[in-house]
Amino acid sequence: MAVFDPDSARSRRVRLAAAGLIAVAAVVTAGAFAADPSESVPEPVRFDDTVELGLSSETDALMAGDATLPRVQVFYSQLQYVVGYNGIGPFVESRLDGRTERQFGYPLVAYVETFDHRSPGTTQSGLFSASGAGGWVPVSAARYVVGSDARSPSGDVVVPFREREAAAAFAADHGGSVVGWEVVRTRSFDVDSAATVRSLAPERWRTADERLAAAERRADRPVSVVVGEDAPTVDAAVAAAPPDTTVRVPPGTYEETVTVNRSVTVAGAGSGGGQNDDGVTRVVGNGTGSVITVRASDAALMGLRVAGTGNQTRDPEAARESRGPEGEAWDTNIQLGYGHGDAGIKAVGAPGLVVDDVAVDTNASGLLLREGSHATASGLVVDGTDEWQEGFMGITGMESRVTVTDSRFQGGRDGIYLHRADGSVVRNSTFADNRYGTHLMYTGDALVADNDFRDELFAGVTVMTRPAGNAIVGNEVRNSSAGIQASGTRTYVGYNTLVGNELGFSTSARGSLYEHNVVVDNELGARATTVVPSSRVVANDFVGNDDHATAGAGALRVWADGDRGNYWEGANAGPYADGERAYRPTSPVDGALHRHASAAAVRESPAARLLDALRGTVPGARSGSIVDPSPAAEPHHPERTDAAARGNAGARRAIRADWRSANGSEWDAVATAGGSA
Template sequence: MAVFARDDDRSRRVRLAVAAVMALGVVATAGAFVADPAESAPDPVAYDDTTELGLSAEGDEVMAGNATIPRTQVFYSQLQYVVGYNGIGSFTASLSDGRTERQFGYPLVAYVETFDHRNPETTDDGLFAATGAGGWTPVDAAYYVVGSDAHTPAGEAVIPFRSRAAAESFADAHGGGVVGWESVRDRSFDVDSAAAVRSLAPGRWRAADDRIAEAERTADRPVSVIVGEDAPSIDAAVAAAPSNSTVVVPEGVYHETVTVNESVTITGDGARISGDGNGSVITVRAANVAIQGLRIDGVGNRTRDPEAAGDSGDGESEAWDAYIQSGYGGGDAGIKAIDAPGLVVDDVAIETNASGLLLREGSHAVVRDLRVDGSDTWQDGFMGLTGMESRVTVTDSRFEGGRDGIYLHRADGSIVRNSTFTNNRYGVHLMYTGDALVADNTVRNELFAGVTVMTRPSGNAIVGNDVRDSGAGIQSSGTRTYVAYNTLVDNELGFSTSARGSLYERNVVVGNELGARATTIVPSSRVVANDFVGNDDHAAAGAGALRVWADGDRGNYWEGANVGPRSSDERAYRPTSPVDAALHREAAAVTLRESPAAVLLDRLRGTVPGARSGSIIDPAPASEPYAPERIDAVTGPGSERAGPLHADWRAELGPPDEREAAHSNTTVRESTNQGTTAESRGHR
């Protein structure tokens, strides 16, 4: 019944290899399945027991129960885990990607979820939907409807049925045709991948420019009220100002709190608003409000609502989600916005032990030149900027001290760029937030990580950031994440490959205790064209299948891989091998590398799955660094005095006209003014 049959000799070798591993006592962890070598075709398992790849099930339509994603489960010859693919196209793409078979072995059998008696339909938005639990059918025994009007959150939907009659009935109602497995396997799918996110990143930068330009137009309004001349206080002036006008706040200290219920601009020139230490200082409850040129202190110390309902102990539960939104969104802030879309915050400085700027309920905002000074220890403070279901565009800002510099929760499409984060717990912290851009930021001395993305979002781009002296440089989960052109220096960990179906490329990873850590049990990401130099250990891997860190004949640059009698292009490099891992640190490792025992171990890794577990191989290590100029800038003379570095990734990834213009400049930019605009205007 195995639908992917191989020659008998190879099958025999595989069964012997699996039996050998089982004899050695390899134990599958939770959610794993080890096929009985006596069985040619294992039965399908509950989908919750698979390790999922493909489209994240975290999509809002799926979570809300409005869509159904056809699924596949696959048993591989050299993998003890059953792999679940969300979307038929995700599995078919893996059959020809050049990496899956090397990492997992060949697919012994694959099953698809079929929808014969599940009322298959489409939603008002055209998403495929079905009721009840489906059965599992071998992929070559199913009938597939392609080209119908049904789609999934990732694109085209291929709908499997056990019987041809059921498939034809669905096609009659929704269009398309009925085909067999061979046709589906040969079909080209537009799989939404991390490469697509790479192509979108420059456009997101341009979108930020457009949002900022629109914010400037919003804030440019005629003066209607001057505090001290036309009204005794800022709050009174705002209440008296007509909509779409400007309130001017002259220099001075104003001991009050302000509520904004109209679409007005509040602009100060050296003015400071000082609250009484209770509650928020400025509360915005109107659309298209602009706040400019103010200094704010006297914020209350309540960081969250202690009465918020929900269990905060489970990071994946709906109760936890609700707790965070109501709890984190219920604290004090220098500026709190509630249901206030179109907010503009420009040239503002806030001193607080709670939140600096708190956005709730669709308070989409453009933030420029904001400085937030938080608590000296993160346990005593909160977020510089908190965004709850509110898309933000942050540029040229600085966040120092407190819990997290920026915390965004369900804030899809947000952009954080050209900003500085220092002495926080996390610099940029995203939760349930996808399609974001985190670019060209400078991060220093963060306790846990410079950039971290938790839960299971999709489509984030983390590019061009410079993270140093932190617990970790970048830790991003989710799917279809693009992590590239970052400079990660002197951290405990450079980056982790926690995101699935993602692309990690052109990162410079220098002088970290550990350069990179492979964390997903079933690898599905590409790690290529990165430079690993001067790390105590270049890379490590947890339990799971062999990770192949290369893309065809292009691998990564590993300092030490090219030492010894053979150059790096003549030998694979294994950063998780005790011998290879020591090549850049121990001269004696060069001799051990060529010993008969090392050669035998290499061969064993290639044949016995258990001997490959928790390992990384680069079959095509580069002989020269990909970004030598950035490496020189962080390791050469005077590097300790150099400013942050940001690779000119837009010159590489943008449209042809932008690339040509950008290439006329240097490809590495040393930032000397990030985060200093605020100080030059007296933000202290």
């Protein structure tokens, strides 16, 4: 069996000899299989038993079930887990990124999935497809078709085969040429990264501006019907209004439910922002069901206060209607159940909805969007229940993109819950006393920016179920259980301020970038959670935390980019010049430097030095640890750090980072190579 050769024939002989020793030391770990100690070269495992990197399985699911991705699985010399790459490109790029071998050791053997006798071809949209299960062969033994007409969601796809004849047959049908591994391994692949997401964040902000401006234009319509003059109720006025006109609703209380089934603007005198009753237009339901239901495109609701919703937060009967495959049942049940509760405003199949200057007092959802009801919300105020278990979401978006700005969400379950709502933007808004402030599920390419979160029971920002390409920037989270917990891939978490929380942030997302965050006075500043580190953590400021960082099971995490690390309060204590000595926040001694001055003396003891050397050379001792080889001498953002520590209202004005104007050396300072999370 051929062993993967990253460099030369000579190194192959040396590394093969080491492979047996490493294999003996490897262990089986729950969820991912290690090398068999009885074999000098480990055999392939089921791909489901690897720790996956590269394109996420969610991306694979978005390929509509008819397409597939060639996959690679790799056994590394200093990693007890088998790493699975979705796509050959991400694996090749990992060999060139300057950090993978530093973290995982060299690859003992790499296997590629082949497509002989699997009817390889393309879908109608050009995505690569194949049937059945493939075999695994060492990457050096396979033949590859490059430059064919087959594609993946991220671009070109390299298609591997066991036999040259099968590769040639595919190339004859789909173009391209047949090459060996020595050619593939030197190719450059356009693999999206978290740095790409970082560069797109200002563009997403501008896209939100454009959406809001377009919404304002749509809502500006001539008045055709006035409630109380031309029609007795709001519902009757809407039914009488011609499309593309405005129904004017004077101040007062209107006890009714309303159905908007045409493209009109319903304009009240103002909501009072939920703070006063002077000159307010109130629409009050009867305590059951939704108050306003929208079933038309390009409708607008403005200047209203809405109350009197029912208290049904989901529909169990709708959830039981799920008929999808078992693996999709949970997702479908969530969509059917969560999307069929009561709301102050419910939109069903109503794209282009505009909500402006609306306040909702609700026992369920404030604004419920379903079936492609893409919406903009500006100046929306939702007051939910005091106990989160008794209420629901400020905004519930089910397969409906939402753009939210200058809004407030207090009480209830989640301030904003978005489910398969790619491209959403949540910005310049405030959240308090929710379970989660902003909660994304299966939602990618979103922007969560410049929001304030206070006293959130579980977390300020939470992203679940492996989406890709989200940007979480410029937010401030205080006094919550957690600041930011984002899963998925290619997530950018930057320029946030996390103060006084139980946990500042976790590095749950893979292939992601965490930079320029100010992490002050938390019980725990950061937690490394991914088993296989594949992200970068750099240029963050850790000050005043009880513990700066901890790490769960997994390989050594190097939190730096080359000679550029994070600022850790206490890291430069002792006889060394600034940045001369590595800092290990997970070490009991180093982790105490900012709390106990005497720890600097303990750190220089022979025993501590021996432990440091052990952690640096023995893979087993690296597990569950973090090292910053280049700790910064001063905070990267001293003004923000100082303002966060002071915490008064005047100081907080200095916290907001102007991340949109950051460019040049500021944006480019973090190279594509470096440490991992």
